[in-house]
Amino acid sequence: MARLLLVSNRLPVTVKVDHGELHVSPSAGGLATGLKGPHQRSGGLWMGFPGDASRMDEAQRAELEARLAELQCVPIHLSPGEVSRYYEGFSNGVLWPLFHYLLDRVPLDARDWESYRRVNERFADLVAEHHREGDIVWVHDYQLALVPGMLRRRIPNARIGFFLHIPFPSSEIFRILPWRNQILDGLLGADLVGFHTLSYLRAFVASLMLVHGVEANVDRVWYEGREVRLGAFPMGIDAAAFAALADTPEVIEEARAIRKSAEGQHILLGIDRLDYTKGIPRRLLAIERLLEREPSLRGKVRLVQVTVPSRTKVEAYQDFRRQVDELVGRINGAFATVQSVPIHSLYRSFSERQLTALYKAADAMLVTPLRDGMNLVAKEFVAARTDEDGVLVLSELAGAASELGAALHVNPYDIGQVAMAMKRAITMPREERRWRMAALRGRVLAYDVHRWAQSFIDTLETQSEDTARRVTHTATPDELEKLTEEIRNERRLLVLLDYDGTLVEFEGLPENARPDEDLRALLRALAERPGTRVHVISGRTRPMLEGWLGDLPIGLSAEHGFWTRPGPQGTWTMRGHVPADWKSRFLPLLEQFVARTPGSLIEEKWASVTFHYRMADAAFGALQAKELRLHLGDLLKNAPVEVVPGDKVVEIRLLGAGSGALVPWLLRDAPQGTRVLALGDDLADEEMFAALASPHVAVHVGPGPSRAAYRLSGPAAARSLLREIARPG
Known part of the structure; x- marks a missing residue:
């Protein structure tokens, strides 16, 4: 298999210095577990931040580098200031709350974008330094959203995947971000962009259209001359390992002890990192609501809430912990008895063995985040229940809800509904509990973290190979120089040039794309080159082309070649026949669509009519254009016309009005040995x-699929190429 270069914010290691002695040990997280096999089998590298090494002496840092190399890890050392600004400031202070729909947590004045960008540049530089031909690069998560695009500019033919481990928000939320376009540019540098669920993928596609003006075709998008694949890959856990751990004598005994200490109470379990996205306060209010509504359950229900410390030095998280502690105190004060309290709040980390014992002992697991990318705790609970008992109460706003249909789904914002789900969970008949858990276990065990990782890698490899076969190659500077030299050496040259999108940028109103003096001078210089003929072939009307370019020593073809003027002294000739009433069948339909699509317009020509929607709302315009094409397909089924979609346009034109028939007509009168350069x-x-x-x-100019052998980024690059060809000498 190809060598795998993994890139994440943190390396999958734990680094500690204890009494001057360095300790480096592999982490046991879900990502580290899932990627350990492919990482090692491929002889790959894992790049990321190992933790703060600024307080280590030179000997300790040298030892750290050596130990990391043994683990096939490459560190990127960040200063405390970079960690504060790039990680805490922008990644977790801006992107984290925004992507989780918690806008009140987004700072009023976010100032850490430049630090985020610079650190992403450093990651891209590190990957480029270690990249070899044939490597697969897999970038992970929101902290490194710019890396794929940055790496694409450094290594254009690299195979790059990106996976987002948190939700992708709706376009209305995402467009709030001032740097939204830069983030999308970064992600689209990948060959494959992966999400946990189809809903996140759909949200991303909506943002591409509404924010970036890029239209996706279901699960793929053409961007800067490449096809970018989009996919949903629900992440799993090492389910077999959890199941095996759950059946060890130590875990079984510990679970039995927990059950015994509950003294007949129903155990509800919550395990969360201390974070405002996890919905802990609302869960506490739900247990309070349950005890208020059901007095008979007082003293018979125990909520064990394990809260793992997180970002303990961040003031917002300190305040959040105080809020949780105050709620626990108030509810326990109201409903405690001499024998018990309803909420056992544990604020500390637990080992995997201890957590598995809690999973095994609980009657019901409460996973009720306000928003969560996946939530692997839910899957860990299911994997640990080898007894096929227990009930999972799961937030419908967690990514896991799309897979775990047999859980009790709740709206975490509906406290009453969560309270009733708690009651249902602890009163559910054993037979129902068992069939629900059996269904959950079937999914979790079959779609584990190893299957997730291999599925993504396989899709990325296939996508990269397919793209390499089908995508027009973006010319490198060396290739452009070689092509330019070849063309400059031609004694007889015919240059065929499209206008909009090739020589000038697109404009909302067609008449605003008037040629500037630089372009007119360039066309004149090109036409004056010995042995060279220049012909502009445009969809523009004959009067417009004549008014803009008619005084230049070049040939002109309007309406994609239906009207042609061979040179400045020539006359315009029509290459075809135009029936008198050929537009009457479809013009009323186009007028209807213009009326209901604000910002759209109709452009009428002799042999074609064009529906423009460049100034319309991007998503609505694209939707209307698709619907229009369907209507036109039915309406014009047997008519001598064709419907041609373009860049924010739909054109209806007479058959034979395209530029394909024009090329042999132009070559017929060209001297023997003439070479054609077409843009x-x-x-x-x-x-x-x-x-x-x-x-x-x-030569294809801009994004999108093409049969051309070369590709240039846009009109500026096209002009640069033509300028070199026209240069004297």
């Missing part, structure tokens, strides 16, 4: 490219 950007230009065979050269 274009959309589907209409693909017809022109299809009519060209070697040694002629087709």
Whole structure:
């Protein structure tokens, strides 16, 4: 298998210095477990932050580097200031609450973007330094959202995957972020972008359209000349290991002791990291509501709430802990008896063995986050229940809810509903508990973390191979220099140029794309090159092209070649026949769509009519264009016309009005041995490219699929190439 380069904020190791002695041990987290096998089997590297090494002496740092190398890890050392600004300030202070829909937690004035960007640059530099041809790069999570795009610029042909371990928010939430476009640019540098659920994928697709103006086709999108695949890969746990641990004598005995200490009470269990996304205060209010509504349950229900310390030095988390402690105190004060208290709050870390014993002892597990990317605690509980008993109460706003349908789903914001789910869980008949748990275990055991990792890697490898076969190659500087030199040495040259999107950027109103003086001078210089003919082939109307470019010594073709003028002294000729009433069948339909699509317009020509929606709302315009094409397909089924989608346009044109038939017509009058250089950007230009065979050269300008052998990033790059060709000498 290909070598795997894993990139995450933290390395999968724990580093400690105890009495001057360095201790480095592998971590036991879900990500580390799932990727351990592929990492080691491929002879790969894992890159990330090992922890603060600023207080280590030189000998300890050298030993740390050596120990990490043995574990196939490459550290990136961050200063305390970088950790504070990039990690705590932007990653966890801005992206974390925003992606979890908690806007009140987003700071009023976020100032740490530059630090976030710089650290992402450092990660990209580190990956590029260690990358070898054929490697697979897998970048993880929101802290490194810019790395794929940065790495793509450094290594254009790299195979890059990205996985987001937290939710992707709705477009209305995401567009609040001032750096939203930069984040999307970064993610789209990957060949494969993975999410836990289809709902997160759909939210990402919506943001691509509404925020970035990029339209996806179900599970893939064309961006900067590449196909980016999008996929849902629900992350699992090492279910077999949890099940095996749950059946060890030590865990069985510890679970029995926990049950005995409960003295016949029903045990409800919550295990969470201290974080405001986990819904702990609302869960506490739900147990309070249950005891208020059901006096008979007082003294018979015990909530064991394990809260693992997190970000203990951050003031907001200190305040949150005080809020939780105050709620626990108030509820226990109201409902405690001489024999028991309803809430046992434990604020500390537990070992995996201790947690598994708690899972095994509980009557019901409460996983009620306000929003969660997946929540692996829910799956750990299920895996540990080898007795096929126990009930899972699960927030419908956790990613795991999309997989674990046999759980009791609740809205974590509905305290009354959560309270009633608690009651249902502890009163559920044994037969129902068993079939529900059997269904949950079937899913969790089959779709474990190893299957998740391999599924993503397999998809990335397939996507990279498919893309390499189908994607037009973006020309490197060396290749452009070689191509330019070849073209400059041609004695007879015919240059075919599209206009919009190739020589000029697109404009909302077609008439606003008037050529600037630099472009006019460039076309003139190109046409004055010895042995060179220049021909602009555009979808524009004949009067518009004549007014803009008619005085230049070049050929012009309007409406994609339906009207043609061979040179400045030539006359315009029509290459086809236009029926008198050919537009009457569909113009009323187009007018309806313009009326209901604000920002759209109709452009009428001799041989075509175009529906423009560049100034419309991006998502609504794209939806309307799709619907229009469906209607036109039915309406014009037997008509001598064709419907051609383009960049924010839908064009209806007479058959034979495309540029494909124009190429042989132009070559017919060209001197023997003339070589063609054709530049274009959309589907209409693909017809022109299809009519060209070697040694002629087709160059696609901008994103999107193309049959062209070369690709340039945009009009600026196209002008630069033409300027080099026109340069004297």
